[in-house]
Amino acid sequence: MKELLQITILSVLLTACNGQSESIETSKKSTLDSPRWYSAEQVSQGGELFQENCAGCHGDKAQGLARDWKKPLADGSYPPPPLNGSAHAWHHPLPLLMRTIDRGGVPLGGVMPGFRDKLNEDEKLAVIAWFQSLWPDEIYQRWEKRNGARQ
Numbered sequence: 001m002k003e004l005l006q007i008t009i010l011s012v013l014l015t016a017c018n019g020q021s022e023s024i025e026t027s028k029k030s031t032l033d034s035p036r037w038y039s040a041e042q043v044s045q046g047g048e049l050f051q052e053n054c055a056g057c058h059g060d061k062a063q064g065l066a067r068d069w070k071k072p073l074a075d076g077s078y079p080p081p082p083l084n085g086s087a088h089a090w091h092h093p094l095p096l097l098m099r100t101i102d103r104g105g106v107p108l109g110g111v112m113p114g115f116r117d118k119l120n121e122d123e124k125l126a127v128i129a130w131f132q133s134l135w136p137d138e139i140y141q142r143w144e145k146r147n148g149a150r151q
């Protein structure tokens with residue numbers, strides 16, 4: 001039941017994101033000093049894992065490879081979105097990001113493969129730490145405010 005609710009929330013978020021014209025300046029580096037939930041070790045471990053497992057689709061800097069990640073491809077699936085803070089990954093709380101990586105997008109009608117059997121919990125957290133390390137403070141803080149980051 002809880003799971004069903006979360007899936008519903010995800011689709012609502014996705015829908016909301018797709019129609020949104022909210023613009024976020026990711027190039028602007030903030031000078032705010034924001035402590036984050038992860039360590040430097042996690043970021044460096046996650047960077048390697050990301051290059052091995054995710055960069056082929058999401059880009060080596062998590063910038064995404066399609067010109068417009070909101071535009072469906074010819075087969076109706078969506079291109080891999082950027083995870084660098086410029087798309088909508090920052091709308092999702094940590095447990096949901098973990099679950100997306102575990103299960104991939106297939107259960108939700110997407111095409112991303114699941115990594116449940118390939119990455120353990122620590123490795124998944126490290127990968128998230130790495131792509132979050134690319135988020136400007138402004139985005140990170142919005143994520144934290146919205147999701148209560150450190151659950």
Ligand code: HEC
Pocket residue numbers: 050053054055056057058077078079080081083087088089090092097100101104105106109110111112113115127128
């Ligand atoms: C085969 C290509 C492919 C690979 C490999 C892949 N992804 Fe994805 N990813 C996608 C696609 C496509 C989507 C959009 C949803 C869908 O269609 O499944 C997505 C969606 C996501 C999302 C949701 C983003 C959002 O804005 O809600 C996250 C998080 C994510 N991927 C993380 C990862 C991580 C971390 C890895 C490596 C462990 C990875 N992906 C590997 C293709 C891929």
